[in-house]
Amino acid sequence: MSIKLNVIDLPKDDYTGGKSTLCPGCGHDQISTVIINSAWENGLKPEMVAKMSGIGCSSKTPAYFLSKSHGFNTVHGRMPSVTTGAAMGNRDLTFIAVSGDGDSASIGIGQFIHAVRRNLDMVYVLENNGVYGLTKGQYSATAVKGSKKKKGDINKHQPIDLCKLAVNLGCTFVARSFSGSKKQLTALMKAAMSHKGFALIDVISPCVTFNNNDESLRSYTYVKDNDLELHAYDYIPTYTPIEGIEIPEGEFHDITLFDGSVLRLETIGSDHDPTDAVAAMAALHQAEIDNKHVTGLLYFDSNKSTAIEDQCLVDTPLADVPDEVMRPSAASLEILNTRFRGKD
């Protein structure tokens, strides 16, 4: 039996990772699988991928995918700024970041906001379960109001919706998905990897240990039953895909991504226009009122420049620019000294 190879002739084994230490059945492991499949099928060069994460259950997962890539586990909530610095230092790296709701909505929310604001070119996967797992199940800032986790009281606080926040900040790719929707998540993940700019995928990923009970509005069953899908999605790469693509029967329209690949949006129910920020906010707002989870590509903008472009950096990664080029020349020192002396 021949081994399937991707567009850069690598087997899927080159994209897998270590064995997960998360709880059996954790939604996060599904997401890792989707990242592995998407990176393989999209043909990312493993050695040019930097897996970025913070602290928490979600942030452990880079150990479970792409073991032939570089990893950077930062301290809690600081992954966006480390990524910003690393991107400035080496613009050729592909950044795939995994964060959780504690990491991104509480301790690191300022960092999240500024990375979005800069339109840093990265895939930002938010593994969102509404609780702090590693510290035994406290509510996080994304916990739904009126929801109740396995132990403790009903959550009385308004959640922070990072998708709303991202749309508000002009994030160029805002999607919400569900760890149980493998097909949808895979299409969105591949599209995010093909996007130039900050691509947020907020994945509702139920915590099987602390937040999967009947009274929870984030349990696997509740999310599955209350998932409002905006569209059905297919990702069409620029090369011959490894798996065949189904041709949709109904209406659809295409979004062309930066690398030329296409995300095909098939209409199901009412059609959402992902270039309409107000529509995205309305969809999120209505879903919140109805205690539903709206999933799909909420907002997309292909016209914004990225943080790297805004900085007018040279094409060569800064880290690779030789010191002879980077260091001030004798001539520039002389200019400086002249300026200090005030003689021209």
Add this chain to the structure above:
Amino acid sequence: MGKFDYVISIGGAAGQGIATPGNILARLFARQGIHMYAYNAYQSIIRGGHSFLTVRCSNEQVRTHGDVIDLLICLNQDTMDRHLEHMRDGTAVIYNSNTINPGEPADGVQLCPMDVKELAGKGANKLMQNTVAIAVACQLIGVEFSALEDVIDFQFSGKSEELVAENVRIAKGAYDHSAATFQPASQQMPTGGEALAVWTGNQAFAMAAAGAGVKFYCAYPMSPSTGILHWMAANARELGIMVRQVEDEISVICMTIGAAHAGCRSMCATSGGGFALMTEGIGEAGMMEIPIVVVDVQRAGPSTGVPTKTEQGDLWQALGASQGDFPKLILAPSSPLDGFQTIPDVFNLTDKYQLPAIILSDLLISDETSTIDPKLLDMHPIIDRGELITEAGEEAGSYERYKFTESGISPRALPGIPGYEHVVASDEHMPSGILISDEFTHPHKRRAMMEKRQQKMTGLLAELPPPVIMGAPDAEVTLVGWGSTADVIQESIEQLAAEGVVANHLHFKWMVPFHSDEATELLSSCKRTIIIENNYTGLFHRYLRGETGFTVDGHIRKYDGEPFKPKHITAAVQDQLAGGDAISVPYEEIIV
């Protein structure tokens, strides 16, 4: 030609344009080859308050603002009221007689009233009083008018020709009036020296970093460190340095770490409050063994403290920066030039030993303007990036980021090299980079990794120069200092010598790792030791005692926000030698 050593102070409110005459004087002196040191006592206010700029100039090297005022320029009544009492026989006071009442001067103080309305003409801009004052000051100390005219031209270059011409005309009128009316100053400025450059410590540190090959600099604005950001931003494009202003100091340090991890020499700077936010990141760099350089420009704390005043208050914050027990390099340069010359070494050492470095500067070093001979500046120091892997080699596929080695230094591969993929983590890890913080915790592995990291300190310490005693070997008293007090201690030693007291100087720059054995030996050889610090509890003495077991005989401490003057130290040493209290706290007479 005798020694020329003359101090001009200019006082006014913020917004009255005190900076302009200060800059004009600085340039004027530098162009004539006159050494200059300016200390600006100011406040955190855009308009109002009291700013007091003291410019000391000399035909010899000068690195403190001295003890006295020879010429006082009052831009407002407040300055006259505050400082006339400091003027003694042989000095002069220049003031605008239209708006300022002179008060009662001491005998022998020459009052130089300027009728600014008359000299500048009706309807002249309020700032013209500055031009009048500078012209009178220059005339009094014997500066040729053409030299002043050149500097006015330069200072106002970019402004309209009319403005330049008007300033020159008013200056000439005031200059001639002064020559006809006032007695020359007690000292006349010599001419003919080779032109010097003018800089601040912040500029010196920034230039040194540029010379050392920094490619990434970021900061959140915080006094008194902002000068580094300004210099970097102003010169970034020309020098090819990536400079960013960032949302907070947490992001600043993390971006610095990210850029350093990607392979760029990276630096950031802040003051104590911002440094407090950075400490988490210092530990991150320590655990991940990523070389970064952080400058803490100390100001009077705690909390917001006194943003425009100096203090040596952050030593223990630097020592204790971040949780955990891990190697870091900490130093406190003694002057802008010392910082300039040391910073390239700091980058080489952080690269070689893969750890965070903390440079303790302070407001006194960073913010003050002084002249520097450009010939002393080497912008092309040696760059040694240590064991850095930038392309694939034999270890491809088997590379271990945190490999155990005799030196504790594990060759560092940059991300993006095939076969050298690895994980860096804030968690404890094995040589491969695999985390041992959760499922695989293992005391033996933890111990081995702790020892590997700490082993680097042995090599690092061996590369740092041990402390030395400067001056007479058998001195009656040894003055001990650290960081920014070096120059004022030196000047005090000269004053003591003139009084017949033989003192020498033991100064510390390298804080961590520390040459404990050498320091103990030196201290034990001293007849009497007095330690000088700009803080309340003797922070460095407590550290020194911890490292050496040595307790000094006396202390001179100042914690009022203002730096030591030489006479403060001289008087306190004399008092202690005569049997006075073992802790002296000099009184600050200039109230700003």
